[in-house]
Amino acid sequence: MRTSFKGLLCLSLALCASAAMAQAKLRAWNIHPDGYPVSEAMKSFVEQVSKSTGGRYNIELFNSGALGDQPKAVQMLKSGEIDVAEFSSGPLSDAVPGIKVLNLPFLFTDSAHMFRHLDGKLGERFSANLKSAGFVVLGWYDGGGRSFYCVKPVNNLRDLAGMNIRVQQSEVYIEMVKLMEAKPVALPFKDVLVALEQGKVDCAENNLPSYESTGHYKVAKNVYVTNHVISPEALVVSTKLWDKLSKEDKAAFAEAGAKSAILMRELWNKRVAAALEATTKQGSQFVKVKDVSPMVRRMGPLYGKYMADPTTREELLTIIAK
Template identity: 40%
Template sequence: MFRRAVRFAAAAALAALPWISTPSQAQEWRGWNIHPPDYPVSRGMDRFTELVAQRTNNRIRMRTYHSAQLGQQDEAIQQMRIGSIDFAEFNMSGLNNIVPSTQVLTLPFIFRDVAHQHMVVDGPIGDTVGEDLEKAGFVVLAWYDAGARSMYGRRPIRTPEDMRGLKIRVQTSDLWIDIMRALGANATPLPYGEVYTSLQSGVLDAAENNWPSYESSRHFEVARYFTTTEHSNVPEILAVSRQRWNRLNPADREILRTAARESAAYQRQLWAERERVSREKVIAAGVQVIDITDRSPWARLMEPVYAKYASDPRMAELVRRIREAR
């Protein structure tokens, strides 16, 4: 009787530890991604899920639903927070209103170049923002590239003065609304999937994004002028729902982190190549590219944005650390 009681107590103790997983406990995970399957982000996520499946002997089987099959980003963010989506790749701007420190990474002209951005997000500053994201329900595993964002529209934009009065699509973020206001434009928050028809119909005059998004969404068909303002170089996160993360044992957590970092290195290589190819494609299709060589007139207009979003001592310190990172 005593031995039976001991065995029962041991079994009960194990059952009370939901984070412990064993080889017999297969898990099916659902993942969200807004991009089409051949996009660099999508291929990076596919590499991540393949590595996790291999290294867990298929105990953790992940399926990524590409092309926003599970909803637009705002919807997916909420699903992630309640645990109905297990993992996702998010643009930082969509998280600005939930996690204030993410706003620093989306400030205009905050990064000198791509190498500077990688140094920042892969180091202690990225860890600081990651800790804030985890408190909100997102466990950051790795940082993906999203490229420099520039303006494109139905008519040429050559100077900041050309922005005045334009209706420009932005993501659902107070920061992005204020950036457009600083340029004298009318910010129009819209889901990504509605941008093409809105440009086509004249509801929008312009939008802003990177080369691959501009090309893969075919926005170049209805917005024939691309201006290389490169006003923003916002990183993206590959993250797991905190609810799902809390049910993993330490060994599986390390498998996920390692696989995610390897997938990020792969995604960044794909991204650099895709940027080059996308630019060549749209130019061949007749798009007029307006190259901006001096961005200082644009950057000077962002002073009110920094005053609003980086005046808090903690945000100001993050800005200082980013600018001083070498």
């Protein structure tokens, strides 16, 4: 049976077109459960990328840290095992030391203040530095304001003195608690509830949705609203993926990332309000700090350390100048 040249040419063109339309399968990671603001915003990102690229990118979203914890996910992103992820500022600051300033206490007055910087020149500088470290930032998410919650009532800074306070394994948080004349206890987040129940710690600190979703409010009903740390998180793609994208696809990913960041911030504010309502109904008592200046003065040695470090001085000066 003879096949005409014209037939072969048509077949070849059809195969090429089919290959061009083949989906690129990607994997996205985040540590939060289904329904959480981060997870919903990433879901929106996935859908927007698929729509904008005509379905050429099929991104499978893995929530709840299904592929591993955050340190492992960072390495997986850099190696190309995952392509998209949402990270807190902690692991990002390990890659780019200048970002450590974002974890300093009382640096931002609120999330709006933080995003004025991150959606502007400072965010551009952080993004450029992160790109050189293997992370391409598509959007800045809200990590929320952190406050203290304790088993016993806390009405002022003096009440925290001598208390055992659970903190992350972070030099900034450990030093912050020490400067408040309390005792930092570094524990994995999953162990906090039991530690509160057993009296191993008197207090912990975190954002309001975490306080509510973990059930910590059932034991530590006294919340001292300090918003001592307001920090961002970031939606990133690996530079390995980014470098493979066409100019048009890069634009599609960037647009989807920016839209997802706006959505996440809106969802976050709603989640905070819902957590406040739910915990108040369950008996949590909220005492808002009236004047943060005594706490800020206590942080002098911590600020001085970062001001003396050339890798963080410029970023710190940029933030406190506005």
